[in-house]
Structure formats: structure tokens, C-alpha cells
Amino acid sequence: MGSLPAFPPSPSKQGVSESHIDESTLSGLFKSQQSHLNFFFEHIDHSQTLAFTRALLHTAGTVFFTGVGKSGFVANKISQTLVSLGIRSAFLSPVDALHGDIGILSYRDVLVLLSKSGATDELLRLVPCAKAKGAHLIALTSVEGNALSAMCDMTVHLPLQRELCPFNLAPVTSTAIQMVFGDTVAIALMEAKNLTKEEYAANHPAGKIGKSLIFKVKDLMKKQVEVPICRESDLIMDQLVELTSKGCGCLLVIDEGYHLIGTFTDGDLRRTLRSSGEAIFKLTVGKMCNRNPRTIGPEAMAVEAMKKMEAPPSPVQFLPVINDDNIVIGIVTLHGLVSAGL
Numbered sequence: 001m002g003s004l005p006a007f008p009p010s011p012s013k014q015g016v017s018e019s020h021i022d023e024s025t026l027s028g029l030f031k032s033q034q035s036h037l038n039f040f041f042e043h044i045d046h047s048q049t050l051a052f053t054r055a056l057l058h059t060a061g062t063v064f065f066t067g068v069g070k071s072g073f074v075a076n077k078i079s080q081t082l083v084s085l086g087i088r089s090a091f092l093s094p095v096d097a098l099h100g101d102i103g104i105l106s107y108r109d110v111l112v113l114l115s116k117s118g119a120t121d122e123l124l125r126l127v128p129c130a131k132a133k134g135a136h137l138i139a140l141t142s143v144e145g146n147a148l149s150a151m152c153d154m155t156v157h158l159p160l161q162r163e164l165c166p167f168n169l170a171p172v173t174s175t176a177i178q179m180v181f182g183d184t185v186a187i188a189l190m191e192a193k194n195l196t197k198e199e200y201a202a203n204h205p206a207g208k209i210g211k212s213l214i215f216k217v218k219d220l221m222k223k224q225v226e227v228p229i230c231r232e233s234d235l236i237m238d239q240l241v242e243l244t245s246k247g248c249g250c251l252l253v254i255d256e257g258y259h260l261i262g263t264f265t266d267g268d269l270r271r272t273l274r275s276s277g278e279a280i281f282k283l284t285v286g287k288m289c290n291r292n293p294r295t296i297g298p299e300a301m302a303v304e305a306m307k308k309m310e311a312p313p314s315p316v317q318f319l320p321v322i323n324d325d326n327i328v329i330g331i332v333t334l335h336g337l338v339s340a341g342l
Helices: 023-043 046-057 070-084 121-132 147-151 173-192 197-202 208-214 236-245 266-282 302-310 334-339
Strands: 063-067 089-091 110-114 136-141 154-157 229-231 250-254 260-265 318-322 328-333
Touching (some): 023 173, 046 110, 046 136, 046 154, 063 070, 063 121, 070 089, 070 110, 110 121, 121 136, 121 147, 136 147, 136 173, 229 236, 236 250, 236 260, 250 328, 260 266, 260 318, 302 318, 302 334, 328 334
Parallel strands (some): 063 089, 063 110, 110 136, 136 154
Antiparallel strands (some): 250 260, 318 328
16 A cells, blocks of 8 residues: 655644734724724714615615625625515615616616725716616715715715724725614614514514514414313323323313313322322322413413413423313413424
């Protein structure tokens, strides 16, 4: 067999010095960035910002955002934030727009162009085409007197002291400013539209916030046919299969009309076995069940069910779901709520 090739030497062995940064240097960078951001907050023109916000608020069509490079990423993010608030918005790639996608623009729309310099070639070439579609054009730039602002219907100056980059080149402060500006305006629009928590949640059905405000107990409960039930006259030992087979860890004790009498849990079984010994073979469920269990209605919010399960004096793993007539219609479990993302 041939010999294995040797591993390449580590960078230090090749004469390359190891990278290093100390805490004071890092702290200084954060303080500098804070100073640059404070410069933005102190010099932003609120009259320009108000005009911009009103233009977006009263748009009859869609608010499109566009930009190139890092500004393009920010433009996309701001657009997605507006969409999450129920505002019609989309990102329009300037390159794709010049190759057909501009067909989506109309005279009812607003096109917001993000560019630190206001000299981005792709945006400058896009402006005449967007104007021909009749869209209202707004430039967000940080260099005063730039070509893009001069070509648009409205401009907002985003004051930039300098980039945090030691060469004043890498767009790390300018993009932070763009993001802060866009997201703050988004919240202003949210308040202007009187968006409710429920409406916001409806736009986030997969998120924990959305689920907590959308899902009701009836959406997540096990239905009546899945509920582990027994009668109070049933012997405990005769109900072990029912107790353990349906994954609830309990029995719901009911009468002939399906009215809830109480609950009997696997914990109750262990306690009864310890205290009664062999006498458990003769004990009925009704004699050992909890006749004052926590319950919940089907129209209650699922998050309220979770709070009720976790309430003092001790948490429980399930809640019988009953209607106004105390009839069992289902059961909701902690495992089911957690599995649903609550």
C-alpha cells in the first residue's frame, strides 16, 4: 500500500499569525455603531418620513420595494414585514424588472427604491420604465443631491454619518439604518390601520403567537369517540385497558347521559394501589375518582386550556371538554397542545 499524504501544516506553522480581537476593541465597535445610529435618529427628517408613510398608507395598489445587493435584501425584508401586517407589498428585482417583471407595475402602485448612494445603475435604468407604467416612485437614499432622488416623485434622506467599516465602505451602518427606518414605518402603518392582535395572528397561523390567538379547544381536542370513559359503578381493575389504551392517562367518569361525574387518572390508580393493596380488586371507579375536576368548554382558546392545566395547586395533563349541559364532548391534553406548537 502507498503511504498516505501528509496533512497540510496548520496556518500558524505556515507563518500566518493567528487572528485576535479583545473585549475593549469589540466594545468600542458597538459604541461606535451606537453613535452612528444615534446620528441617524437625531437628524432624520420627520416631515419627509410622514409624507412617505402617508404615501404607503393611501396606496390604492401594491407597495413594491426594490434595491440591489445589501439594500436589496433590506428592501425584501421590509416588504415581507408589510405583508405580515396585511398590507399588499412585494419585492421587485430591478434586474428581473428590466426583463419582463415590470409588467406587474401599474399606476395604482408605489415603487420604493433603496440605495445608499442613489447612483445604483440598475435602479437608474429602472426609473424611466417604472415611470412609463405610471407608478409613484420614492427614493430612500443617504447621499444628498444624488441622481436617483432627482428622478423620483418623492425622496427620503436617511442620514448617514459613516459606515462602521474602517474603510467607510462595507454597508453595515447604512443597511441598519434602512432596516430601522422601514420597520418603524411598518409599525406606524400597523397603528394607522388599527390592526388587532387577532388580525395579526391570522397572518401568522404557523407561529406560536398565531396559534395562541387562533386555535380553540375544539380545534385540538380529542373527539367524544376518542375519549376514555367509564361508569362510576365500574370496577377499577376492569378499566385498566381503557385507562391506558387511549393515550390520555385518565378515565372520564360519566353517567348514562354522558354527563361528567369525575376523573380517574393513572396517578389515582397508583395512589389507590398503595393505600388499598388487594382491596383495589373490589373498588369501583366512582369511589376513588376526583369529583371536582378542572374542565373547559369547546369555544375557549387553546392557550387558556394550557394556562388552566398549569394553574396551582398542581398541574394536570388533561382537561375534560364539556358543553353548557355538563355533557362530555371531548378531552384536550397537554401533549396535544404542545404538539400543536403552543
